[in-house]
Every structure is written in C-alpha cells, then in structure tokens.
Amino acid sequence: MRILLVEDDWVLGDGLRAFLRAEGQVVDWCPTLAQASAALRGEPFDAWLLDWQLPDGSGLDWLQARRAQGLRTPALMLTARETLNDRIQGLDGGADDYLVKPFAPEELAARLRACVRRQLPSEGALTLQGGAQVQLQTRSAQWQGQKVELTAREWALMEALLLRSGRWVSKADLEALALGFDGQPASSNSLEVHIANLRRKLGRSAIETLRGLGYRCALETP
Numbered sequence: 001m002r003i004l005l006v007e008d009d010w011v012l013g014d015g016l017r018a019f020l021r022a023e024g025q026v027v028d029w030c031p032t033l034a035q036a037s038a039a040l041r042g043e044p045f046d047a048w049l050l051d052w053q054l055p056d057g058s059g060l061d062w063l064q065a066r067r068a069q070g071l072r073t074p075a076l077m078l079t080a081r082e083t084l085n086d087r088i089q090g091l092d093g094g095a096d097d098y099l100v101k102p103f104a105p106e107e108l109a110a111r112l113r114a115c116v117r118r119q120l121p122s123e124g125a126l127t128l129q130g131g132a133q134v135q136l137q138t139r140s141a142q143w144q145g146q147k148v149e150l151t152a153r154e155w156a157l158m159e160a161l162l163l164r165s166g167r168w169v170s171k172a173d174l175e176a177l178a179l180g181f182d183g184q185p186a187s188s189n190s191l192e193v194h195i196a197n198l199r200r201k202l203g204r205s206a207i208e209t210l211r212g213l214g215y216r217c218a219l220e221t222p
Contacts, residue, residue, distance in 0.1 A: 001025050001026065001046035001047060001112075001116060001156070001159050001160070002025070002026040002027075002028070002044065002045050002046050002160070002161075002176065002177040002178070003020060003025055003026065003027050003028070003045065003046065003047050003048070003049060003112070004030065004039055004040070004045045004047070004048045004049070004050055005017060005020075005027055005028065005029045005030070005049045006030050006031075006032075006033065006048065006049065006050045006054065006059060006062075007031065007037045007049070007051045007078065008031045008032065008051060008054050008055055009031065010031070010102075011028050013031065014029075015105070016029075016049070016105060016108070016191060017029045018106040019109070020105075020109065022152075023109060024069070024152035024155060024156055025156075026156065026176075026177065026178065028043075028045075028179070031054075031055070032054060032055055032056045032128070033054050033057050033059065033062045033141050034056055035054050035063065036050075037062070040071075043176060044173045044176055044177055045073055045177075046071060046109075046116055046159070046160070047074045047076065047077050047112055047116055047164055048063075048073055048074070048075040048076070048096075049075075049106055049108075049112070050062070050063060050075055050076070050077055050078065050178075051077075051078050051079060052077060052078075052090070052216050053080075053081075054081035055209060057221040058076065059079075060077070060089070060090060060094075062097075063075055063077075063093060063094045063095060063220070064094050066094075067073030072120065074096045074112075074115035074118070075094060075095050075096055075115075076095065076096060076097045076098070076099060076108070076111060076112060076115055077090045077092040077095040077097070077098045077099065078099055078101060078103075078108070079098070079099075079100065079101060079214055080100065080101045080189060081100075082100045087100075088193065088207075096115045096118070097111050097115055099111060102146055113137065113184065115217055116135060116159075116163065117136070119163050120136065120162065120163065120165075124218055126162060126165075127219065127220045128142075128145070128202060128203070128205075128206040128217060128218060128219060129203075129205040129206060129208075129218035129219065130163050130204070130205040130219070131143065131144070131203065132148070132202035132203050132204070132206050134158060134162065136155075136158070136159055136162060139155055141158075141201075141202065143193045143201065143203055144201050148201045148202060149201075150198070150201065151197075153178065153194055154194055154197060154198055154201075156177070156178035157174065157178045157191075157194055157195070157198060158198070158217070160177035160178045161215065161216060162172070162217050164216070165216075165217055165219055166216065166219070167216060168210060168213040168214045168215070168216050169214050169215055169216060170213070170214040171215070173177070173207050173214070174191060174214065174215060175191050176188075178194075187220055195207055195209075195215065203217060204216065206214070217219065
C-alpha cells in the first residue's frame with residue numbers, strides 16, 4: 001500500500017515511517033496540511049494516517065474538506081484527544097478509525113489493514129483469472145494447489161491492483177503506489193519485471209495489460 005502520513009511530531013513520524021516501510025508499505029510523510037494537500041495532487045494513495053492538531057490547522061477539518069470533494073480514501077485519525085466526544089466527532093467527521101496516542105505501531109498496522117480491507121471486493125481469498133488464490137490479509141497465495149511465495153514488492157503490486165479490482169491502473173500510478181520504496185524512483189523497466197514475475201507465479205491471465213491504459217487484476221466471477 002501507499003500511505004500518506006500527516007504528523008508533525010518528528011520522532012513519532014520518523015518511527016511510524018520506518019515501521020511501516022519495514023512491513024513493505026510505501027510511506028509519504030508530511031508534517032503539515034499544506035504539504036499533505038500538495039502530495040495529493042495527482043498522486044494516488046491507498047490510505048491516510050492523519051493527526052488532528054497540526055501546525056497549520058485541524059486535520060479533521062482537512063479530512064472533511066477532502067470528503068466534500070468526493071475522496072473516499074480510508075483515513076485513520078492519530079491523536080491525543082481521547083474523550084468520547086472527540087472520538088465521536090472524529091468518526092462522524094469522516095475518519096474510518098480513530099487511534100489515541102500513545103499507541104503500539106502493531107495496533108496501528110492492524111487497524112490500517114482493517115480499514116483498507118473494507119475496500120476489497122471480498123473479505124476472504126480472492127480468486128484470480130486462471131485459478132490463483134490470493135489472501136491479502138495474511139499475505140498468502142497459491143496456484144495449482146501449490147503455495148506461492150511473493151516478495152514485498154510483488155505483494156505491494158498485488159495490493160495496489162486488487163484494491164482497484166476491475167479498474168485499469170496506469171503504469172505511473174502503479175509505480176507510485178507500489179515501487180517508490182524509501183523515496184527512490186523505480187527504474188525504467190522494474191514494473192515490467194515485477195509484473196512478469198507475478199504472472200510466472202500466479203498465471204499469465206492473473207494480470208491484464210492494455211496499451212495506453214495500464215494494468216488490472218482479473219478476478220473470476222462466482
């Protein structure tokens with residue numbers, strides 16, 4: 001997943017970015033709302049992690065403005081505001097979940113997975129064209145009755161495609177969502193190499209390509 005982290009505490013922000021990257025996520029960290037707004041322009045994200053009180057305004061107000069624009073990206077509020085009214089205000093204001101500081105990063109990761117899982121077409125294993133089965137929650141896959149081992153970047157690609165199941169994802173967006181580890185740009189052919197590896201492991205029909213549009217995951221219909 002590609003995650004937008006909006007947090008002005010430098011110790012917490014750096015720690016969360018390092019933890020999530022170690023889990024194979026792509027993380028863009030912004031300490032202000034202005035930087036977060038700039039990051040959203042033309043850039044795709046799978047989830048937002050958002051502090052409430054930031055140097056240049058209210059994270060909740062920012063989230064409400066994004067919701068008013070029609071953006072439905074899963075959002076998890078990270079805040080020291082812990083009263084019942086605060087939690088109600090945050091959830092009613094557009095947050096998908098609410099986590100009070102201090103918290104364990106493992107709980108954050110689990111809540112983040114739960115938020116994103118709601119975007120999937122199914123809670124269980126997904127069956128791709130050709131018969132391969134993929135379970136994003138447990139990061140497990142099998143094809144032709146055999147367990148398949150995928151690398152962290154291959155899982156990142158599968159998450160990006162399956163969260164947009166049925167839609168074409170452009171090469172530029174897919175690179176931004178899955179291959180921008182540690183802020184390093186992807187090489188010119190790295191996406192094609194990873195797609196080829198996924199097709200070898202999960203079957204050629206698992207991922208479709210259409211020139212000019214990009215890639216999509218083809219799911220078998222019941």
